[in-house]
Amino acid sequence: MTDRPKTPILDRVSLPSDLKTLTDAQLRQLADELRAETISAVSVTGGHLGAGLGVVELTVALHAVFDTPRDKLIWDVGHQCYPHKILTGRRDRIRTLRMGGGLAGFTKRAESPYDPFGAGHSSTSISAALGFAMARELGGDPGDAIAVIGDGAMSAGMAYEALNNAGHEGKRLFVVLNDNEMSIAPPVGAMSSYLTRLYAGGPFQELKAVAKGAVGMLPDALQEGARRAKEMLKGMAVGGTLFEELGFSYIGPVDGHDMEQLLPLLRTVRARADGPVLIHVVTKKGKGYAPAEAAADKGHATAKFDVITGVQAKAKSNAPSYTAVFAQALIDQAGRDDRILGVTAAMPDGTGLKQFAQRFPRRCFDVGIAEQHAVTFAAGLAAGGMKPFVAIYSTFLQRGYDQIVHDVAVQNLPVRFAVDRAGLVGQDGPTHSGAYDTAFLANLPGFVVMAAADEAELVHMVATAAAHDSGPIAFRFPRGEGTGVEMPEGGQVLPIGKGRMIAEGKGVAILSFGTRLSEVMTAREALMARGITPTVADARFAKPLDRDLILALARDHEALITIEEGAVGGFGSHVAHLLAEEGAFDKGLRFRSMVLPDAFVDHDAPRAMYDSSCLNAQHIEDKVLSVMGVQSLAARRTDRA
Numbered sequence: 222m223t224d225r226p227k228t229p230i231l232d233r234v235s236l237p238s239d240l241k242t243l244t245d246a247q248l249r250q251l252a253d254e255l256r257a258e259t260i261s262a263v264s265v266t267g268g269h270l271g272a273g274l275g276v277v278e279l280t281v282a283l284h285a286v287f288d289t290p291r292d293k294l295i296w297d298v299g300h301q302c303y304p305h306k307i308l309t310g311r312r313d314r315i316r317t318l319r320m321g322g323g324l325a326g327f328t329k330r331a332e333s334p335y336d337p338f339g340a341g342h343s344s345t346s347i348s349a350a351l352g353f354a355m356a357r358e359l360g361g362d363p364g365d366a367i368a369v370i371g372d373g374a375m376s377a378g379m380a381y382e383a384l385n386n387a388g389h390e391g392k393r394l395f396v397v398l399n400d401n402e403m404s405i406a407p408p409v410g411a412m413s414s415y416l417t418r419l420y421a422g423g424p425f426q427e428l429k430a431v432a433k434g435a436v437g438m439l440p441d442a443l444q445e446g447a448r449r450a451k452e453m454l455k456g457m458a459v460g461g462t463l464f465e466e467l468g469f470s471y472i473g474p475v476d477g478h479d480m481e482q483l484l485p486l487l488r489t490v491r492a493r494a495d496g497p498v499l500i501h502v503v504t505k506k507g508k509g510y511a512p513a514e515a516a517a518d519k520g521h522a523t524a525k526f527d528v529i530t531g532v533q534a535k536a537k538s539n540a541p542s543y544t545a546v547f548a549q550a551l552i553d554q555a556g557r558d559d560r561i562l563g564v565t566a567a568m569p570d571g572t573g574l575k576q577f578a579q580r581f582p583r584r585c586f587d588v589g590i591a592e593q594h595a596v597t598f599a600a601g602l603a604a605g606g607m608k609p610f611v612a613i614y615s616t617f618l619q620r621g622y623d624q625i626v627h628d629v630a631v632q633n634l635p636v637r638f639a640v641d642r643a644g645l646v647g648q649d650g651p652t653h654s655g656a657y658d659t660a661f662l663a664n665l666p667g668f669v670v671m672a673a674a675d676e677a678e679l680v681h682m683v684a685t686a687a688a689h690d691s692g693p694i695a696f697r698f699p700r701g702e703g704t705g706v707e708m709p710e711g712g713q714v715l716p717i718g719k720g721r722m723i724a725e726g727k728g729v730a731i732l733s734f735g736t737r738l739s740e741v742m743t744a745r746e747a748l749m750a751r752g753i754t755p756t757v758a759d760a761r762f763a764k765p766l767d768r769d770l771i772l773a774l775a776r777d778h779e780a781l782i783t784i785e786e787g788a789v790g791g792f793g794s795h796v797a798h799l800l801a802e803e804g805a806f807d808k809g810l811r812f813r814s815m816v817l818p819d820a821f822v823d824h825d826a827p828r829a830m831y832d833s834s835c836l837n838a839q840h841i842e843d844k845v846l847s848v849m850g851v852q853s854l855a856a857r858r859t860d861r862a
């Protein structure tokens with residue numbers, strides 16, 4: 222525990238309008254205090270630290286110069302928005318970040334008028350800002366639109382689609398490119414090298430060499446004071462960039478930590494811009510906090526930590542994470558088959574492919590934040606005779622859906638999808654929940670869709686995917702630690718479309734798809750104490766379904782319950798369809814399907830999220846009791862009251 226920092230200027234700021242009363246010197250001090258407050262808050266909550274620290278000066282300058290919330294300030298991804306939240310009336314709740322009932326870890330429209338557009342996924346800000354700008358032009362909400370987008374987010378196709386459209390429309394719009402030469406990992410790709418070339422190496426252009434573009438928008442030397450303006454202009458290259466070719470006025474690069482550059486530049490640009498402007502700001506991720514600056518990920522995301530030492534309070538783990546198990550299983554398979562490749566979209570650490578890349582550097586591809594490209598690229602690799610494993614979080618795979626359908630499924634290409642972060646992920650909340658992948662994959666002809674019930678099963682599913690050459694195959698697994706189950710020597714290839722019996726019982730059967738299995742077994746124990754012994758089976762496959770197993774369960778039990786960590790339309794829906802088609806309901810089978818609710822579940826600890834989704838052991842027990850016509854304890858309590 223550390224003392225709260227002293228913040229005399231910040232204490233005078235409730236809303237951005239208060240910044241208008243501060244001098245430039247006070248704004249500089251405000252930035253220092255805001256940085257200290259951000260570090261202090263994240264030390265008690267954990268969360269995304271480095272990106273926010275890198276935009277502290279930018280946050281102060283943008284709010285000081287523009288008129289938010291009338292002007293729409295849109296943070297790309299939103300993981301850098303904590304300083305923005307502190308300045309926009311949410312300081313009193315900043316130490317509840319990402320906790321149940323607390324502030325969200327990203328921008329969120331429902332939370333504040335200062336969050337005009339919610340985020341969590343990357344590279345949406347320019348499109349959204351252009352939408353606001355065009356709405357304004359057509360008589361909608363007034364005010365400027367400002368997108369702040371990172372160099373990592375700039376690697377996604379959507380950003381270029383938006384620039385292309387904005388340049389064509391030619392309307393007043395501000396894009397601040399926050400270039401810190403970092404994504405979560407070091408950024409990759411030719412665009413990243415291009416941005417670096419804009420400010421590294423070559424001499425800055427002479428002002429007289431600028432024939433068009435943004436020069437008219439630079440602060441007037443006479444008004445700003447000759448010395449300061451000259452110094453600022455020395456640090457700028459103006460014109461001649463790709464962005465200019467796309468119809469933007471390009472200004473930069475600017476030192477994004479130097480308020481003496483930022484403030485006059487933003488003031489002048491705001492006063493003079495009459496079309497789309499891109500301001501290229503150079504910053505440091507983790508700026509001003511030594512442990513973050515020194516970390517390999519520049520403090521991208523941290524657990525709670527000690528402010529003085531930077532030491533994080535990481536929970537002791539009892540079992541390896543699913544991600545680590547996947548990575549090791551893939552390395553093992555790849556050691557035997559040199560056609561196995563790994564593909565990640567800017568998440569080498571999160572997906573475990575960093576370990577794979579260390580072992581097989583030429584066989585691993587980080588394509589940047591480009592999930593759509595990753596999927597079609599893998600389709601091409603598969604068509605070319607290779608065995609690509611595309612490791613993408615469930616939530617980000619949503620981006621690549623048409624590519625999954627059109628490039629992979631229609632052509633029946635054997636792309637392997639490692640769908641990490643399946644189910645509810647916790648503090649990142651609804652934008653990051655892996656709720657839909659079973660539904661959107663299992664409806665595709667020819668796709669094989671598996672879910673691991675535990676980390677040993679995951680090893681078998683990696684082996685199964687490696688062996689499956691006749692079409693696309695996906696396996697899903699959750700964020701976090703495994704169950705601690707005994708691990709197999711190596712992966713066994715599973716028979717496609719076959720589940721497994723876990724425990725025989727009678728009366729009611731529970732068919733689990735994924736890691737709810739352990740909750741099912743806990744519920745079974747409790748039910749046995751009440752004289753009910755459910756049969757429990759692990760489906761393993763949502764597609765193809767194990768028809769024999771399902772129809773046998775239906776035949777031999779009065780009731781059948783499915784459970785999964787996914788939305789309606791997934792495993793349970795497919796089982797219901799099969800049972801209906803086979804006439805099981807006509808014969809009196811009682812059926813229930815336990816799925817995620819038809820709602821976006823708010824951020825909280827994962828267990829709490831599953832509680833509010835009614836998918837924990839207690840809820841399974843209650844479901845069994847209700848389907849068997851036995852009143853649950855909870856219901857009895859309610860009746861008596």
Ligand SMILES: Cc1ncc(C[n+]2csc(CCOP(=O)(O)OP(=O)(O)O)c2C)c(N)n1
Binds near residue numbers: 298370374567617
């Ligand atoms: C579509 C999508 N893919 C992946 C991610 C995961 N992600 C979050 S932040 C980030 C890096 C962003 O880098 P950059 O835009 O440069 O911002 P910085 O963190 O450097 O400030 C990534 C890959 C995401 N949020 N959205």
Ligand SMILES: CC(=O)[C@@H](O)[C@H](O)COP(=O)(O)O
Binds near residue numbers: 300341405522642649
């Ligand atoms: C902002 C973002 O999208 C990522 O940083 C995400 O929060 C990572 O999630 P994991 O912690 O599950 O890797």
Ligand SMILES: [Mg+2]
Binds near residue numbers: 371399400402403404
């Ligand atoms: Mg970056």
